Amino acid sequence: MRVILIPLPPRVRLTSSARRVAALVAAAVIGASCGGGEALPTTTSASAETVPAGDADEATETTGGGVTPSAATPAAPIATTTIWADITSAVLCGVAVPAIVPVGADPHTFEAPISARADIAAAGFVVANGLDLEEGLLDLLETVEADGTVVVRMADHVEVLDHGDDHGDDHGDDQHDHAAGDPHIWLDPMRVHDAIDAIVDAAVTAGHDADAVAACADSYRAELTALDTEIAEMVAMVPTAARQLVTNHDALGYFADRYGFEVIGTVIPSTSTMASTNPADLADLAALIAATGVTTIFTDAESSDVDAAALAERLGGVTVTPLLTGSLTSGGEDGRDYLSMMRTNADRIVAGSSAGDS
Amino acid sequence: MRWLTDPWDWWVVPFVDNPFMRDAFLAAGLAVVCTSLVGTWVVLRGLSFLGDALAHGVLPGIAIAYVLGVSTTLGAVIAAVAMVGGVSLIRNASPLPDDASIGVLFVGFLALAVVVMSAGAATGDLNRFLFGSINAVSGDDVVELAVIAALTLTAIVVGHRALLIGTFDTVQAAMAGFRPRATHLALLVLVALSIVAAFETVGSLLVFAFLVAPPATAALLARRVVTIMVTAVAVGVASALVGLLVSFHHRTASGATMALTTVVVFMLALGARRLTVSRSH
Numbered sequence: 001m002r003v004i005l006i007p008l009p010p011r012v013r014l015t016s017s018a019r020r021v022a023a024l025v026a027a028a029v030i031g032a033s034c035g036g037g038e039a040l041p042t043t044t045s046a047s048a049e050t051v052p053a054g055d056a057d058e059a060t061e062t063t064g065g066g067v068t069p070s071a072a073t074p075a076a077p078i079a080t081t082t083i084w085a086d087i088t089s090a091v092l093c094g095v096a097v098p099a100i101v102p103v104g105a106d107p108h109t110f111e112a113p114i115s116a117r118a119d120i121a122a123a124g125f126v127v128a129n130g131l132d133l134e135e136g137l138l139d140l141l142e143t144v145e146a147d148g149t150v151v152v153r154m155a156d157h158v159e160v161l162d163h164g165d166d167h168g169d170d171h172g173d174d175q176h177d178h179a180a181g182d183p184h185i186w187l188d189p190m191r192v193h194d195a196i197d198a199i200v201d202a203a204v205t206a207g208h209d210a211d212a213v214a215a216c217a218d219s220y221r222a223e224l225t226a227l228d229t230e231i232a233e234m235v236a237m238v239p240t241a242a243r244q245l246v247t248n249h250d251a252l253g254y255f256a257d258r259y260g261f262e263v264i265g266t267v268i269p270s271t272s273t274m275a276s277t278n279p280a281d282l283a284d285l286a287a288l289i290a291a292t293g294v295t296t297i298f299t300d301a302e303s304s305d306v307d308a309a310a311l312a313e314r315l316g317g318v319t320v321t322p323l324l325t326g327s328l329t330s331g332g333e334d335g336r337d338y339l340s341m342m343r344t345n346a347d348r349i350v351a352g353s354s355a356g357d358s
Numbered sequence: 359m360r361w362l363t364d365p366w367d368w369w370v371v372p373f374v375d376n377p378f379m380r381d382a383f384l385a386a387g388l389a390v391v392c393t394s395l396v397g398t399w400v401v402l403r404g405l406s407f408l409g410d411a412l413a414h415g416v417l418p419g420i421a422i423a424y425v426l427g428v429s430t431t432l433g434a435v436i437a438a439v440a441m442v443g444g445v446s447l448i449r450n451a452s453p454l455p456d457d458a459s460i461g462v463l464f465v466g467f468l469a470l471a472v473v474v475m476s477a478g479a480a481t482g483d484l485n486r487f488l489f490g491s492i493n494a495v496s497g498d499d500v501v502e503l504a505v506i507a508a509l510t511l512t513a514i515v516v517g518h519r520a521l522l523i524g525t526f527d528t529v530q531a532a533m534a535g536f537r538p539r540a541t542h543l544a545l546l547v548l549v550a551l552s553i554v555a556a557f558e559t560v561g562s563l564l565v566f567a568f569l570v571a572p573p574a575t576a577a578l579l580a581r582r583v584v585t586i587m588v589t590a591v592a593v594g595v596a597s598a599l600v601g602l603l604v605s606f607h608h609r610t611a612s613g614a615t616m617a618l619t620t621v622v623v624f625m626l627a628l629g630a631r632r633l634t635v636s637r638s639h
Contacts, residue, residue, distance in 0.1 A: 109485070111611035114493050114602055117378040135485040139494035146496070274485060276476065 042098040074207035078123035080134045082328040086338045088127045091199045093216040103330045106303040108273040111136045124206040130155035131183035152202045157195040188254035193224040231346040235259045238353045248299040251325045273303045296352030300325045385495040388503035389556035390594035392510045393568040396552045398587045401573040411464035413566040415441035417471035438550030490561030490613040506555040564617035571620035575627045
């Protein structure tokens with residue numbers, strides 16, 4: 001058995017649907033050619049290794065079951081993204097939590113296989129981000145919820161920020177509730193800290209050991225608080241005037257909110273990587289970067305940065321630094337779990353923001 | 359190779375174990391019945407480009423309906439009818455060949471959809487329409503598709519003689535009392551309806567595969583129109599089945615996998631045909 005990491009289409013704009021089709025077809029072909037592999041990456045917070053779902057189940061059965069079959073062990077939940085899978089795993093004392101969107105994929109654009117329904121059916125409950133982050137999974141989540149599966153939307157449990165420049169999207173819709181607001185809540189560790197009660201509640205309702213989960217949640221909250229302190233100390237090295245961020249898509253609102261930064265501009269004027277750039281906004285952004293002396297454009301590791309790179313090259317003296325915004329990484333230590341991912345991001349943001357001042 | 363070595367486990371167990379697989383297959387199967395029946399005439403009459411234009415032409419209707427907060431299915435139907443009307447309008451008012459007038463409208467409609475969506479900032483829903491939501495199909499959708507499939511089948515049977523004569527000889531069709539232009543328009547409306555019925559399963563970007571690939575495959579293998587239709591339905595349903603199972607077992611995007619399967623089957627049929635033809639010479 002091996003883990004298939006389907007190469008996802010790069011960030012694809014609506015204007016380049018053909019490119020997206022090609023990438024999807026490529027993904028389908030590559031996926032189909034990997035004969036025999038049917039593993040869903042799962043995340044266990046303890047080791048944070050990506051292991052096949054089947055192996056994880058067997059492991060759980062042998063350790064949990066002992067001599068007698070353990071009918072009492074409740075099913076592990078499933079998460080939409082690798083980040084929420086890792087956080088959920090930590091809260092549930094290291095139980096393996098699979099993610100629907102694979103490592104390295106952009107949660108905004110991922111198109112699910114139908115086997116995701118089976119994975120959800122096998123799970124105790126679903127941990128989703130909400131606020132339309134998982135654009136390709138909206139219908140899927142609504143359907144399984146209508147069938148009685150508990151879907152915990154983490155964004156329902158935090159104070160939500162509006163998207164920087166709102167397009168006044170006050171359209172009525174009779175079928176779906178349309179989330180307004182920036183979905184990237186996990187980029188503020190203290191919002192995660194406050195929201196994990198929702199995972200605890202759902203887990204206890206699903207039959208997990210309440211005392212054990214409460215203890216694990218407490219110790220994870222302590223780690224989140226320590227992470228928050230650490231990032232705050234790192235950020236303190238950046239002069240207040242230099243705490244200005246230019247990003248690829250509008251993903252860093254919560255980080256900025258927490259650590260006293262301001263997102264002064266984004267290459268893609270949207271909280272979704274599915275939106276496209278327009279020349280007027282790009283020209284404004286170039287003028288803004290020149291006027292403020294910002295030297296770094298922070299992009300998303302899991303989606304395309306062609307427009308940001310072109311802008312940086314045109315301006316000169318501006319570098320493009322990828323951040324781990326939407327997914328954990330499979331290799332290396334930088335993004336193997338949520339905590340290290342956030343440290344890596346904070347490192348790169350501090351380095352990028354300080355570059356112009358030295 | 360598990361599909362060969364352990365066929366029960368690969369082909370049957372997913373449907374036995376998972377109600378959603380049964381619903382998804384029923385929905386995709388019914389959608390492909392609609393598109394294969396109608397698509398046979400699209401292929402035989404050389405209307406593939408118009409079919410493609412219609413498949414994408416529903417998008418602005420969906421986008422505008424979404425922004426206005428009305429039924430997106432209704433929007434899709436209106437946009438498709440507008441596309442059909444627009445094509446004949448341009449054809450009658452200009453000396454241009456058909457493909458030019460179709461092309462102009464096609465790109466115009468697609469661009470309009472993107473512009474409306476970018477102004478309305480509703481990317482999540484555009485995603486749903488571009489790529490469909492076979493993973494989220496429920497029993498209600500299956501019933502709706504069954505009704506549309508029954509209506510399509512009825513229309514195809516009732517209109518068979520008119521379509522047959524009109525396809526191969528419009529002069530004779532007119533003399534025999536069939537009205538070729540009315541028949542043509544009725545067919546285009548049917549195409550639009552089958553696209554609207556099917557795009558929720560594979561999405562607007564790929565629904566064209568369902569419309570054209572199974573009938574094209576069938577046209578390689580059979581000669582009589584009715585045989586082509588029956589073969590197209592069989593090929594389409596089989597492609598949907600294989601595509602769903604590949605998506606299930608190998609975790610590939612479901613709509614795209616089904617669309618890709620229809621095209622792979624076409625290529626295989628083409629290869630098989632060349633082999634047999636060259637052998638008979």
